[in-house]
Amino acid sequence: MCDSNSKRPGLIRYLGLLVFCILVPGVALEAQPPGGVRLKDLARLATETDNAVVGYGIITGLAGTGDTARNTATLQSVRNMLLRFGVNVPADKVRTRNAAAVMVTATLPAYAQRGDKLDVNVTSLGDARSLVGGTLMLTPLAMADSDIYAFAQGPVSVGGFSYDLNGNLIQKNHPTAAYITSGATVDRSVQTVIIDASRSILYKLHEPDFETANRIVQSLTALLGEGQVKALDAARVQVSVPAAQAVDIVPFLTRVEGVEVVPDTPARVVVNERTGTVVSGGNVVISPITITHGNLNVAISTEFFVSQPLIVGSAVVDSDLSGIGTQVVPETTVEVTEELPLSVALPPGSKVADLVTALNKVKATSRDIITILQGIKRAGALHAELVIQ
Incomplete structure (x- = not known):
């Protein structure tokens, strides 16, 4: 057995080590690596691929905004649809102003099973003016191998309109393109192979x-x-x-x-000239460089004045008045304004964030920053891929 006094040296050493770790943060708290990303967010199974399906269909119920009689395909499609229901109408008696031929597309995801719902896009194929108020008739959707995997049907939703009266046209967006939420039903399951023959x-x-x-x-x-x-x-x-x-x-x-x-981030700088947005990775390094950027604005304005001689309309008869008349005289003004140049010096190991911060301090505009980045890239001091959108 050990008495309490024999335990004190070990306890004292433990407390001393604890105090040392607290007083010296560099020993107690080591630098931790950056947080990782799950593999499922970096990659996918190679067999998990989406499949495109497409079909040809007819939309009915249009208020006279469908295809005209010039579309032979629409006339034939409507007649064939009526024949399937036992209605035989001569081709010259078919009217299609309330119907339109359309193409129907959808995306069939991996692991899709029979009975799943898909969103479909519908686009006009003929000369229909609008698909507002229409209903898509039952349309089979097939893959590239011509096998049918789904069927689409239902009222279409159009995000626009078009009204024409007496030659006056009011239109918003595209009324000949529509969307059907959950408008298709998967009829054939997709078989996705996960493990190959080599396990x-x-x-x-x-x-x-x-x-x-x-x-x-x-x-x-x-x-x-x-x-x-x-x-x-x-x-x-x-x-x-x-x-x-x-x-x-x-x-x-x-x-x-x-x-x-922990993924490796490529050195890349993305610049959007329209919005002035600059997005850079954290590992983009700029070599030591000095930047001087200034603007020279030249404004040229011209004003025209009318010169009216006082002799015109006078009662002098003996004087020679030929060549005398009203003249338009231009007066041009040239103004040159030179702004003070922006001067920034970057030390070794500077990042794009350091450059943008320094330029913002001297009140550089977004367009100035983009122009400077392009110049640094051409000078070979920006060690990253510059992507301009």
Whole structure:
């Protein structure tokens, strides 16, 4: 047994270490790496692809704003639709002013199952003036392989209008394009393959980058073990699935996609000239450079004056008045205004944020900042990709 006195040296050493850690923050609080991003936010399964479906349909119920008789396709489509219901109308008796031929498009997502609802876009194919108030008749939607995967039907929603009376036209947006929320129903499920024949899954990075792909491999290797993860290139990472996990793949994918990775951000500066917006990554470095920027404004204005001789209309008869008359005399004024130049010196290791802050202090405009960034890029001092929108 040990008495209380024998425990005091250890307790004193512990308290002394605690006090030292509190007094020296550099020892107690080490710099933590930046927060990671989940793998599911950086990449997706390569087999998770959306599919486009399209169909040809007829909209009815229009108030005389549909296709005219010049559209043979609309006449034939209306006649064929009536024949399906046992109504035989001669082609020359068909009127289509209340109907319009349209194209219907939708996006079929991965894992779509029978009975799911899809939003569809409807666009006029003929010379209809407006689709307001129309209803889309049952329209099959097929993929590129001509297999039907969904059916669309329902009243259309048009985000515009068009009214024409006595040659006066009032129009807003595009009345010949419409939208149907949940207007299509999936009739055939989409089969999405997750694991291939070699019992592996493939992830596709949203932003291909070799450094990010390598970091993903390192993070997944720490979770799954050596030899289970391999980067094929800057955009694809292959993960081998253990035989025991292949039977129930969902928990395995949950663990894998929950792994946090610190992505490598490319050096890029995005400039929008219309709005004056400058967006820069945190790792964009500018070499030592001195910037001098000034504006020279030249304004030229011309005013015209009328010169009216006093001799015109006088009673002098013997005088020679030929060549005398009213004249228009221009008077031009030139004004030159030179603003004081902006001068900024950047030390080594400066970032774009430091440059923008310095320019804002000297009250530089957004257009001046964009012009200066373009000049720095041409001078080779901006070590980043400059994207101008």
